[in-house]
Amino acid sequence: AGMLQCPGQLDKVEQYCRRKARKKASVEARSKAAIQTQLDRVRTGLSQLHNALNDVKDIQQPLADVSQDWRQSINTTESLRDVKDAMVQHSQLSAAVQNLKNIFSVPEIVRKTEDLIEQGELLQAHWKLMDLEWLLQKHAAPLRGAGKQLWMVLQQSLVTVCRDPTLLVSVILIIEWEEKIDRRPKKWKEKMFATLDRTVTTRIEGTQADTRMWLVCHLEIIRKNLLDDLLVVKNLKVQCFSPHYDILRNLPDMYHQALSTRMQDLASEDLEANKIVSLLTWLNTYTSVEMMGNLELALEVDTEAQGPLLSPHVVSELLGTYMSTLTSNIIAWLRKALDWVKEAEPEADQDGYYQTTLPAIVFQMFEQNLQVAAQISEDLKKKVLVLCLQQVNSFLNRYKEETQLYKEEHLRNRKHPHCYVQYMMAIINNCQTFKEFIVSLKKKKEGMSVSQPSMDVVLDTIAKEGCSSLLEEVFLDLEQHLNQLMTKKWLLGSSPVDIICVTMEDYFNDFAKIKKPYKKWVAAEAHLHMLVEYLQAIMQKREERKEGAERMVKEAEQFRFLFQKLASGFGEDVDGHCDTIVATAEVVKLTDPSLLYLEVSTLVTKYPDIGDEHIGALLAVPGDASRDMKQTIIKMLGQGPTQTNPNMCPSSRRSLCQAGPEAAPGLNAARPRGEAS
Numbered sequence: 001a002g003m004l005q006c007p008g009q010l011d012k013v014e015q016y017c018r019r020k021a022r023k024k025a026s027v028e029a030r031s032k033a034a035i036q037t038q039l040d041r042v043r044t045g046l047s048q049l050h051n052a053l054n055d056v057k058d059i060q061q062p063l064a065d066v067s068q069d070w071r072q073s074i075n076t077t078e079s080l081r082d083v084k085d086a087m088v089q090h091s092q093l094s095a096a097v098q099n100l101k102n103i104f105s106v107p108e109i110v111r112k113t114e115d116l117i118e119q120g121e122l123l124q125a126h127w128k129l130m131d132l133e134w135l136l137q138k139h140a141a142p143l144r145g146a147g148k149q150l151w152m153v154l155q156q157s158l159v160t161v162c163r164d165p166t167l168l169v170s171v172i173l174i175i176e177w178e179e180k181i182d183r184r185p186k187k188w189k190e191k192m193f194a195t196l197d198r199t200v201t202t203r204i205e206g207t208q209a210d211t212r213m214w215l216v217c218h219l220e221i222i223r224k225n226l227l228d229d230l231l232v233v234k235n236l237k238v239q240c241f242s243p244h245y246d247i248l249r250n251l252p253d254m255y256h257q258a259l260s261t262r263m264q265d266l267a268s269e270d271l272e273a274n275k276i277v278s279l280l281t282w283l284n285t286y287t288s289v290e291m292m293g294n295l296e297l298a299l300e301v302d303t304e305a306q307g308p309l310l311s312p313h314v315v316s317e318l319l320g321t322y323m324s325t326l327t328s329n330i331i332a333w334l335r336k337a338l339d340w341v342k343e344a345e346p347e348a349d350q351d352g353y354y355q356t357t358l359p360a361i362v363f364q365m366f367e368q369n370l371q372v373a374a375q376i377s378e379d380l381k382k383k384v385l386v387l388c389l390q391q392v393n394s395f396l397n398r399y400k401e402e403t404q405l406y407k408e409e410h411l412r413n414r415k416h417p418h419c420y421v422q423y424m425m426a427i428i429n430n431c432q433t434f435k436e437f438i439v440s441l442k443k444k445k446e447g448m449s450v451s452q453p454s455m456d457v458v459l460d461t462i463a464k465e466g467c468s469s470l471l472e473e474v475f476l477d478l479e480q481h482l483n484q485l486m487t488k489k490w491l492l493g494s495s496p497v498d499i500i501c502v503t504m505e506d507y508f509n510d511f512a513k514i515k516k517p518y519k520k521w522v523a524a525e526a527h528l529h530m531l532v533e534y535l536q537a538i539m540q541k542r543e544e545r546k547e548g549a550e551r552m553v554k555e556a557e558q559f560r561f562l563f564q565k566l567a568s569g570f571g572e573d574v575d576g577h578c579d580t581i582v583a584t585a586e587v588v589k590l591t592d593p594s595l596l597y598l599e600v601s602t603l604v605t606k607y608p609d610i611g612d613e614h615i616g617a618l619l620a621v622p623g624d625a626s627r628d629m630k631q632t633i634i635k636m637l638g639q640g641p642t643q644t645n646p647n648m649c650p651s652s653r654r655s656l657c658q659a660g661p662e663a664a665p666g667l668n669a670a671r672p673r674g675e676a677s
Contacts (some may be wrong), residue, residue, distance in 0.1 A: 122170045154195045161236045168240045197254050204258040215275045219282045256306045263309045273325040280376045334395045345419050346426040354426040354513050359433040396458045407469045431463040432515045467522040474507045485537040497555045501562045508566050527563045531577040549589030556581035
């Protein structure tokens with residue numbers, strides 16, 4: 001996985017395969033050679049046993065003859081006692097002469113001993129030193145020199161065992177002989193293990209690299225050295241030590257202890273988050289097939305019995321530091337992640353919907369952190385997942401605030417930013433993309449309790465506020481044309497509704513790049529908002545009623561055609577509200593005040609949720625109704641029964657209710673232009 005993190009590394013796949021094949025072939029060749037060697041040794045041993053059997057048979061008869069002769073000569077031993085005494089005396093004199101010779105030749109022997117030590121002939125040097133041990137008061141230096149040579153060989157035992165294993169065997173034999181005679185306790189066996197332990201510690205600590213990636217390099221060198229060393233121990237070094245030294249257990253334990261000490265030292269440093277990940281990931285590598293779980297070591301090394309390299313408390317502290325740093329990094333990064341203040345249009349996906357790279361970048365970062373956490377432990381992965389979802393939730397609330405600030409900045413100067421509409425559509429589409437990514441994260445929760453509905457609510461709020469901002473942009477452009485309704489110019493033939501319809505259609509050609517379901521929502525809200533603005537403009541002015549009412553009916557058909565066309569273009573069915581304009585026109589065009597009650601009561605029957613303030617606004621349009629008549633009609637309508645028309649669209653009633661003068665402030669509260677208009 002580490003080799004194939006970048007696409008460019010795929011070109012090296014064949015190289016990696018060839019390397020693995022060469023290693024496999026090398027292992028097979030060594031195995032075959034080892035098996036062949038064992039077979040040759042077995043064959044040689046069988047041959048020697050056969051020869052020995054023949055030799056035993058050959059000497060069996062002579063021994064029988066000797067035994068018989070010995071029995072016959074038992075009586076002659078007494079006559080040889082004098083000879084025996086003379087022989088003992090001769091031996092003693094010969095030994096004395098030899099000792100005198102050695103005493104007088106001590107300087108020469110010492111010189112030869114030094115030469116043997118320098119030449120690496122440690123066994124011969126050791127024999128001479130044993131002969132001279134009783135004279136060590138005068139010649140202590142040679143023994144100290146021999147001891148230094150022994151420890152030097154042990155320190156370089158990994159190299160020595162590959163180049164000249166007999167030298168290492170000689171050192172081990174010398175140590176064993178010294179332990180047996182041990183007339184003056186030297187504790188050479190303890191010194192041997194202490195020397196090996198220091199060698200292992202130096203091997204672990206002396207591999208630091210002076211690079212930016214020093215920890216990764218350091219850990220990789222440790223991994224390689226440890227595996228190579230233990231393979232040498234198993235395949236070569238174990239044959240140089242007697243079984244009672246238990247090298248296959250003691251040396252791995254030394255490496256484990258040295259590693260544990262080194263890991264403790266590294267953990268105590270002020271590590272960055274990425275280095276903590278490297279360290280904790282390496283702890284998993286330690287027990288894998290790349291190190292102690294290697295197939296050639298698996299039968300010899302029990303990593304579970306050795307215990308962990310780092311205590312659970314230290315690991316917990318490292319994880320806590322990592323999570324704290326990760327949280328700070330995510331928060332800092334998300335603060336820089338907003339990307340809509342640009343002059344160029346945002347990108348579009350394969351379906352033509354505007355979008356930005358924000359959701360993909362955010363969740364790519366989360367995915368990378370989850371992958372890294374999974375390399376350490378499943379428990380950490382779950383913690384990081386919870387953290388990511390929490391930070392998404394916090395980020396979305398800030399995203400909502402930034403979107404509102406973006407809109408307010410645009411309203412202060414509508415020429416800036418240049419691509420405001422396109423980026424607002426991209427923001428809306430991003431909400432749907434965020435939902436999809438959150439669902440993908442939710443699938444990885446595996447039973448964990450994280451509140452996703454709250455994030456969906458925030459995303460819907462951001463998207464709908466974005467849709468409202470787009471509609472606000474539309475109606476800011478339509479404001480001057482809406483103000484022309486029910487004026488002399490309008491009655492004389494001016495056609496602001498034509499311009500309104502063309503403008504709406506032009507905007508909605510762009511709004512087709514909004515994703516579902518927000519595309520349907522913006523179409524429905526635009527339909528309702530348009531009718532509300534139209535009715536509000538009609539009710540706020542008083543011109544010729546008959547001509548105005550006829551224009552209203554005609555323009556209601558224009559709006560009906562427009563919104564049916566827009567609904568078809570969006571692939572959705574949008575309920576019409578144009579009947580509300582027609583019903584209002586029926587009241588507006590009345591010339592006989594006596595018929596007002598009948599028309600208004602019909603309207604109230606059709607739209608039973610109309611309030612008194614709306615009825616007052618409608619009665620204010622026909623100019624012939626007196627104040628008393630208006631109050632009488634309102635009072636009579638309040639006393640009479642009302643029935644709800646089951647075929648009436650609720651949103652149509654809402655459009656009429658929102659259009660009254662008293663309702664206008666509530667409508668304008670949704671967009672700042674209410675005060676200006």
